[in-house]
Amino acid sequence: MIVLASSSPRRHLLLEMLGIDHEVIPADVPEIQEPGELPETMALRLACDKAQAVAATRSDVPVLAADTLVVVDEDILGKPSDVRDAERMLGRLSGRAHRVVTAVALTDTDGAVYERCDTTRVWFRDLTPEAIEAYVATGEPLDKAGSYGVQGYGAVLVERVEGDFFGVMGLPLRLVVELLEMAGHPYCFTR
Secondary structure, eight states, rough: OEOOOOOOOOHHHHHHHTTTOOOEOOOOOOOOTTTOOOOOOOHHHHHHHHHHHHHTTTTTEEEEEEEEEEEEETTEEEESHHHHEEEHHHHHHTEEEEEEEEEEEEEEETTOEEEEEEEEEEEOOOHHHHHHHHHHHGGGGGGGGGOOOTGGGGGGGGEESOOHHHHHTTHHHHHHHHHHHHHOOOOOOOO
16 A cells, blocks of 8 residues: 555556556645756756655655656646647647657655656657647646647657657656565555
């Protein structure tokens, strides 16, 4: 049993897919970039902060947290503030590559913190303004970093992915298993 320090339904479903018994307790941590902070450093810091914030109230079980950032031209594209912001972000991603940085952190019951970071490159197809507008009208991009969800309608925006697809979804599963093993909680395949 672990605690997932996230309100993301995708992360919850991915843990369920692996049969990892978990409870969901979202972390309330401001997602603000520090001056001069690199995306990888920011993602690791936020994942650790989220795990530790929840572990402060649930120290009896390991706590898993993650943070995902979409990076283009070294600019971090967060969740859009509105429809126009989503359209602007998608226009910026159209026809080019960007990075998706996902960090995971696990606090153990002894206070130890384990962390890892994954970077995946994603290439978007060329998108017409009409295609962007239609996608935004689905509502899917309005609560997602970079204004898209690769596991939903946003899959048709993507030309190719180089790296961990689950990292783009928000939880690189191989790193989750690695962290559990590091903490002495090896993953067991269940039926």
